[in-house]
Every structure is written in C-alpha cells, then in structure tokens.
Amino acid sequence: MxxxxxxxxxxxxxxxxxxxxxxxxxxxxxxxxxxxxxxxxxxxxxxxxxxxxxxxxxxxxxxxxxxxxxxxxxxxxxxxxxxxxxxxxxxxxxxxxxxxxxxxxxxxxxxxxxxxxxxxxxxxxxxxxxxxxxxxxxxxxxxxxxxxxxxxxxxxxxxxxxxxxxxxxxDDIRRRLWHKLAVNAAINPMVAIHRIRNGGLRDPAHRPRVAAIIAEVATVMAAERIEPPQAGWSAHVWGVIEATAGNRASMLQDVLAGRPTEREAILGPLREAAARHGLETPVLETLWRDTPS
Ligand SMILES: NC(=O)c1ccc[n+]([C@@H]2O[C@H](COP(=O)([O-])OP(=O)(O)OC[C@H]3O[C@@H](n4cnc5c(N)ncnc54)[C@H](OP(=O)(O)O)[C@@H]3O)[C@@H](O)[C@H]2O)c1
Known part of the structure; x- marks a missing residue:
C-alpha cells in the first residue's frame, strides 16, 4: 500500500x-x-x-x-x-x-x-x-x-x-468550482434565510428573487469568462432545484444547528469578482446581508 x-x-x-x-x-x-x-x-x-x-x-x-x-x-x-x-x-x-x-x-x-x-x-x-x-x-x-x-x-x-x-x-477544475458555486449561491442562502427545503424556492413568493440572483450570477460569471452550462444558467439552476426539491441544503442545516455557514466561501468570491469587474450587483449584496454567517 x-x-x-x-x-x-x-x-x-x-x-x-x-x-x-x-x-x-x-x-x-x-x-x-x-x-x-x-x-x-x-x-x-x-x-x-x-x-x-x-x-x-x-x-x-x-x-x-x-x-x-x-x-x-x-x-x-x-x-x-x-x-x-x-x-x-x-x-x-x-x-x-x-x-x-x-x-x-x-x-x-x-x-x-x-x-x-x-x-x-x-x-x-x-x-x-x-x-x-x-x-x-x-x-x-x-x-x-x-x-x-x-x-x-x-x-x-x-x-x-x-x-x-x-x-x-x-483539466477544468476552476470552471467546475465556479459552476458549483453559482448553483450554491442561487440556492443555499435563500433556503437558509427562509428555512425551507430546496423545492420551496419554486414557490411564487421566492421565484422572482431566485431569478434575479441567477441573472446577477450569470453576469459575474460572464465577466470572469466562466463558460455557462449548456442549458444556460437559468435552466441549469432550476433543474438542480427540481432534482433536489426534497433536500435540506448544507447551509440550512448549519443554520438550524447554530453553526457558522459558508456564506463567505460562496457569496464572497462573487462579490469580489463583481467589484473587480466594476459590476453593480445589488441583488447579491442584499442576499449577502440577509444570509446568516
Ligand atoms: N457533506 C457533504 O455532503 C458535502 C458535499 C460536497 C461538498 N462538501 C463541502 O465539504 C466541506 C466539508 O463539509 P462537511 O459537510 O464534511 O463539514 P462538517 O461536517 O462540518 O465537517 C468538518 C469537520 O472538520 C472539523 N474541523 C474543523 N477545523 C478543525 C481542526 N482545526 N482540527 C480538527 N478538525 C477540524 C470540524 O470539527 P468541529 O465541528 O468541531 O469544528 C468538523 O468535524 C465543506 O466545504 C462543504 O461545503 C460537503
């Protein structure tokens, strides 16, 4: 061995x-x-x-x-x-x-x-x-x-x-890390804030905000030259939400257990990239403020 x-x-x-x-x-x-x-x-x-x-x-x-x-x-x-x-x-x-x-x-x-x-x-x-x-x-x-x-x-x-x-x-681990981050950014903070399972994001009360998050994430990804998924960001993220509808995301589990969340690891790089490229991302800024750390 x-x-x-x-x-x-x-x-x-x-x-x-x-x-x-x-x-x-x-x-x-x-x-x-x-x-x-x-x-x-x-x-x-x-x-x-x-x-x-x-x-x-x-x-x-x-x-x-x-x-x-x-x-x-x-x-x-x-x-x-x-x-x-x-x-x-x-x-x-x-x-x-x-x-x-x-x-x-x-x-x-x-x-x-x-x-x-x-x-x-x-x-x-x-x-x-x-x-x-x-x-x-x-x-x-x-x-x-x-x-x-x-x-x-x-x-x-x-x-x-x-x-x-x-x-x-x-040979494309950077792209894979950013892709997972993008999906996590669209799902984890919202389910942690509202204490809901992933599928709850399909509710009309949450849908528009999730769509707005995905749109800003897509803009940051484009500025970082991260190729979008084949289906496009929106279809990709909603597909993951559908496939994991019954799951409690790790950030929700952390909030429920009173543990620190990975807010900075997931939203921090998006905020930094937005600042680097001179992009306004008000939806992500509010999301970051609302997300338990
Ligand atoms: N779990 C999954 O299915 C999964 C899937 C994909 C990716 N991930 C990622 O993988 C990473 C780990 O996730 P996880 O779910 O395994 O987390 P976790 O269950 O919280 O495990 C992390 C462990 O590391 C220990 N630890 C932290 N600092 C330490 C130190 N200085 N010395 C010794 N032990 C230390 C923690 O102990 P204390 O609790 O005492 O601090 C805890 O037991 C995260 O970034 C997560 O996003 C997880």
Whole structure:
C-alpha cells in the first residue's frame, strides 16, 4: 500500500472518505478527539458496515503522509492547515474538498506541495459520534488550478473510484468550482434565510428573487469568462432545484444547528469578482446581508 493518507476534519465528508477508503488505502482520520471506536457507515442502499479507522488528533499525524485530504468547512481550512503544517512535511500534497472559491486559490498559491481541488456531488451527513450516512452517490472531479499535477489527480481519482467514490481527473477544475458555486449561491442562502427545503424556492413568493440572483450570477460569471452550462444558467439552476426539491441544503442545516455557514466561501468570491469587474450587483449584496454567517 502507498504511504498513508491523512484526512483532516472528521465531519461528513471526512468520515465518508475514511469509511469508504478503509481496507483499500492506509489512512488516519484527524478529528478534534482521538477514538478507538469504529466508524459506522450507512450506504445509500441502506446497508450498515463498521470500519476500523485510526482516529487521531493533529499532534499524532504521521510526518510524511502520502497526501492530506482537507475536509473541514471552508472557513476552517487555513487555521487547520497552519496547525497541521507543524507536524507534517512541508511538501505534502493536499486535496481541498471545500465548496465555494475562497480558500482554493489562496492555498494553491501558498502551500509548498502540490494542491488539488475536488468538486464532488457525493452527499453525506454525520450520525452521532461514530456514524456517517452516505446519502447519495455522486462523482468527484479532481484537478489543480494551474493545470499541473495531472498524474497525481489521476492516481487519487483511481483510488477513490476503487473505493466506491467515482473520481475523475480533469483539466477544468476552476470552471467546475465556479459552476458549483453559482448553483450554491442561487440556492443555499435563500433556503437558509427562509428555512425551507430546496423545492420551496419554486414557490411564487421566492421565484422572482431566485431569478434575479441567477441573472446577477450569470453576469459575474460572464465577466470572469466562466463558460455557462449548456442549458444556460437559468435552466441549469432550476433543474438542480427540481432534482433536489426534497433536500435540506448544507447551509440550512448549519443554520438550524447554530453553526457558522459558508456564506463567505460562496457569496464572497462573487462579490469580489463583481467589484473587480466594476459590476453593480445589488441583488447579491442584499442576499449577502440577509444570509446568516
Ligand atoms: N457533506 C457533504 O455532503 C458535502 C458535499 C460536497 C461538498 N462538501 C463541502 O465539504 C466541506 C466539508 O463539509 P462537511 O459537510 O464534511 O463539514 P462538517 O461536517 O462540518 O465537517 C468538518 C469537520 O472538520 C472539523 N474541523 C474543523 N477545523 C478543525 C481542526 N482545526 N482540527 C480538527 N478538525 C477540524 C470540524 O470539527 P468541529 O465541528 O468541531 O469544528 C468538523 O468535524 C465543506 O466545504 C462543504 O461545503 C460537503
């Protein structure tokens, strides 16, 4: 087996990776507390299995891991990496799993080792101290923002795929990150503000504001030269709303649990891009002010 992987952040995605990879790839899961208890995985098909994964704290991290999967929320990445940097080799490769487009360019610029970004449509949530529910199968695209490290992306994608998390190396990760951000910007703040499931956005009370958000997002994307989806932004976003009508978006879950939201990671890059291009985006500004942080 290759050098052990570290997974930094024992929440939803971190536990999903750890449970799925266990037995196939040597690894350790870094959490707030160490534990000797197995992780319990519930699959989308309803099967439950136990996975004996080393669950450690940062101070016990191996000095030379094969790579580190960073699975904290966006706002926690830099603090967590600063702490981890004191324990591991400076040129260790990273995979960033965050939504949004905030930490990715900064960490890619500042970290000494190779940095990959992952855009995933896997869905997972934690269940108690040791449980992880894999809510829905998806696909994960991996790539470097500067178009480098293709062999690393291919090898990580292969290992993930073999573990039941289909992965693909790609050369357009920037576009994929912005596309996911655009969809998240149109859905997550609104459902968090109104405390509704995604499908609630189809209600006539919310529809016009969602349409106005999509229109401003599309303008910012065009200024950033991000190609629109084939169906166009509006059809694409409404298609996602339709397909995920019953879901509670992560930002809504964060608000309901009293946790900080990823408002800055999702709306921050749009506001910054708008300012950079001299665009007025009053709808996004109001949305940002209304969104719990
Ligand atoms: N869950 C999904 O299905 C999914 C899908 C696609 C993308 N994503 C993205 O993936 C990222 C992670 O999401 P998530 O749902 O897995 O979040 P999460 O459940 O909140 O997990 C993050 C974990 O990281 C831990 N953490 C933060 N700072 C740490 C530190 N310094 N040391 C040790 N542990 C630390 C947190 O602990 P505390 O709670 O104690 O702070 C928490 O357990 C987000 O950007 C999200 O948008 C998630």
């Amino acid at each position: 290759a050098a052990p992987w570290l997974i930094l952040g024992a929440g939803s995605l971190g536990r999903l990776l750890a449970a799925r990879l266990s037995g196939r790839q040597a690894l350790a899961l870094i959490g707030r507390r160490a534990s000797v208890r197995a992780l319990n995985l519930t699959t989308p098909e309803g099967r439950t299995t136990d996975h004996a994964v080393p669950r450690i704290v940062m101070a016990d991290a191996l000095y030379r891991p094969g790579l580190v999967h960073v699975t904290t929320k966006s706002h926690a990445v830099e603090t967590a990496l600063e702490e981890l940097a004191g324990h591991i080799a400076a040129d260790t490769p990273l995979v960033l799993w965050q939504n949004g487009f905030q930490v990715q360019p900064r960490v890619t610029r500042d970290w000494l080792g190779p940095v990959l970004c992952a855009v995933t449509s896997e869905g997972a949530y934690v269940d108690g101290e040791d449980g992880i529910v894999h809510a829905g199968h998806g696909t994960t695209h991996l790539g470097n923002l500067d178009g480098e490290h293709a062999a690393l992306a291919t090898s990580v994608a292969r290992t993930l795929s073999a573990a039941g998390l289909p992965g693909r190396a790609c």
